[in-house]
Amino acid sequence: MSPSQPRIRVAVVFGGRSSEHAISCVSAGSVISALDPAKYEVVPVGITTEGRWVLESNEGGRLALGPAGELPTVTGDREVTLSPGAGLVVQDAGDVPTSLGEVDVVFPVMHGPWGQDGTLQGLLELAGVRYVGAGVLSSAVGTDKAYMKLLFEAHGLPVQPWVLVRPGAWERDQDAITAAVDKLGYPVFVKPARAGSSFGISRVETAGDLADAIAEARRFDPKVIVEAGAVGAREVEIGVLQGRGGGDPETSAIAEIRVDAEHAFYDFEAKYLPEQNTGIELPAELDEATAAEVRGLAVQAFRALDVEGLARVDFFVLPDGSVVLNEVETMPGFTATSMFPQMWAASGLAYPDLVDRLVQLALDRDTGLR
Known part of the structure; x- marks a missing residue:
C-alpha cells in the first residue's frame, strides 16, 4: 500500500454474551496484533457480557490469557452504535455522540x-456492512450442532449416531430419552447444542450419570445433544478457506489432537491452557487415502453449509479406518494456540497473511443475497 492510499478501516468486534466471551477476547487480541498497521486502521469494538457495544483498547496484549489462565473480558465504558452504511458513533456518559466515521x-x-450464530451477521447485512466469515444461514446452522448434523445427514455425510434432547423434554419423558441413549451404547458425550470451547460437555460412562450430564449441559443451553462416543478414534482437524475469485475451497495441512490421559476428552483446559500436555501432530500421520478422504469431506461439509470465508472442520478417524465428520466451526478460535492458524502456518500461510486474506475476501463480496 502506497503512502497516498488511505488505510483500510477494520472494526474488530469481540466479546459478547455467550459463555465463550473470554475466548472471543483472546482471539480478537491476536487478530488485532496481526493486522498490519501500515495497511489497516483497527477500531476495536467490544460487546460486554450484558450486550453493550463499547469502544475497547487497541492493545492486543490486554486481551491475552493471563499467566495463570486468567480470562480477559470487555471493560470499556464508551458506548458505540452502528448506523446503516457502516458508520460508528461513540458516546461518553453525558457527552454529545461523536462519529468515529x-x-x-x-x-x-x-x-x-x-455473535457467531447469525445474529450479528444479520445485523451487519441489515446495515449493509461487509464482514469476515460465514453469512447468516451458515452461521446459524453451524452454531447449532443438531441442525448441523441434520444437514450433514441430508447430504450423505457420515456423522456419529446422536440423540436430541429438546428444552423440557427430559422432564416430560426421561425414560424414552434414556432408552434412546442406551441404543447409542456407552460411553456417550453430552453437549450443549449451541456452545463451544468444550463448555458444558461431559463424557458419560453409564446411564446413571446421564441426568447430571444433561443438567450440566443445560447450564449453557436448554437444547442438548447426546452423541455416541467414538471409542478409540483419532481426532483430526483441517482448515478450509474460501477460494479466491469464486474458486474451489482450499484446505490446510491436517492436524491430529492427542489429549493427555488426565483429560477425558479435548476439554477447555486441554485446548487453551499452555501447561496442559496436549499433543499436536502437524501434519498428522495419516495414510494417503485417509488424508484424501478428510480433505474431500471437509470441502463437502464447507459447501453443504454454504460457508464463506473460513471454517475449521473436525473429524474422527475410527479404529476401522473410517472417517466420521464431527463438526464445522465457522469462526474457529484465533488464539495463539488455536489449531486453525497453526494448520495454515504449517501450510505456508503465516498468521498475518491469513488474517489479511480473510479481510480481503470480505472486501471482495457484497452484502445481501448472493
Missing part, C-alpha cells in the same frame, strides 16, 4: 450464541 469491513471474532 465509517469502517470498510467488520471482523466479527465472535464465538457461540449472540
